[in-house]
Amino acid sequence: MxxxxxxxxxxxxxxxxxYLLSHAHSDHYTNLSKAWKNGPIYCSQTTANLVIRNLKVDPKWVKVLPYDTPTVLPDTGGVVCTMISANHCPGSSIFLFEGKRTVHAGDSPYPPKFIGSSRIWRYLHCGDFRASPQMVLHPAIKKAALDEVYLDTTYLNPQYCFPPQPVVISSVAELTHSIVRGGRLPHQPSTAKAGGGVSGWLRTTENDADKEEREMKERIKGERTLVVVGTYSVGKERLAKGIAQxxxxxxxxxxxxxxYIDAQTDDPALTALMTLRSSESQVHLIPLGEICHEGLSNYLERYHLSYDRILGYRPTGWTFTPTKGTSTNPEIKALIARDQATSFDARELMPTRGSSETVVMFGVPYSEHSSFFELTCFALSVPGEPKMIPTVNVSTKKSRDKMEVWIKKWAAEKKKRASTKQASIVEYRHVEYW
Incomplete structure (x- = not known):
């Protein structure tokens, strides 16, 4: 095509x-600029707003696709594209292409077969995405077998089975509410493992003679707690939204x-929560790289008249550490059973090194890429037996070979499930996560 x-x-x-752009992250639009003139760029409305505003791409090249609507792409030989939410950053999309093979595009020396035949091919390009049951249940995807899936393999490693995104958001929101309002966390030690005490924030036992007076003082302090969430230019906002709500x-x-937020059209609830006045908000967004002791200390200093302490969250899947003893080479059936039985409680999070009485930081296992568990469930649930094509961590043969091991295991498990007449879609706990 x-x-x-x-x-x-x-x-x-x-x-x-x-040309299509899955979302407005720099590693996906590298070299796209106001000099672009090589052809139309199809994307979501949010992504279109961002590339026009920030990259100065001439609007005449930028074409907005509607979500969930099969659309014939001009000058492609009749290819139909259905754009679906990628559950990644604002404006992110996955693309389903349906059409004939008409050209030998690119510079590969190996020409594809079936050019000119009447067969209709179905390709799913995932860009960056957080896989969910909603995707494989989408009418456009589930209606027929897929031929190829271009897969976001950022976390195609069994050590990265971090919790579902909605569960992390709600749990961290509850943790924040407990801390900010002066509540006690029953499973939290009274001091941090590293970086100084946080006993004024997190308490497990009640030894004070005057419990009522102490709790009142903690609540007063809690009202002066500034909460900050690290984000990308585009992405990670959903954690802050959950906390603010x-x-x-x-x-x-x-x-x-x-x-950047004003340019997005995907999440009106987030837009409605935004304010131009810092005094109206107890939750601030700052760059992810500033979630460190120095960065938060400097930020708190700017607002010291309103707040006397700061709570910072660094949301990234790379912070996830599997429980000691977790298998790094699990059988797929055991992996699914294990992860679906695993719960997440943010009260078990420990403040990171460098935390103090006035600056407390948490690394949160929150990602907008699929976990290994989610990739596994997705691969087992897409229709047909498509060829899986990794798009991340493909620069070395060693890395490609490691991923190929799991891709072959998925294919074998998929055939086994079909032979025993198991459900075509892996059983899920919620339509938003397996």
């Missing part, structure tokens, strides 16, 4: 007439970040 996805680093691709407050971001 004369189509390229997230391939802007290569400029004009031979025989490609149509639980606290009943609004969200503040400095002008540059606020402009």
């Amino acid at each position: 004369p189509i390229a996805v997230d391939a802007f680093r290569y400029g004009a691709v031979p025989h490609v007439t149509t 639980r606290l009943g407050t609004r969200i503040y971001a400095e002008p540059r970040k606020r402009a």
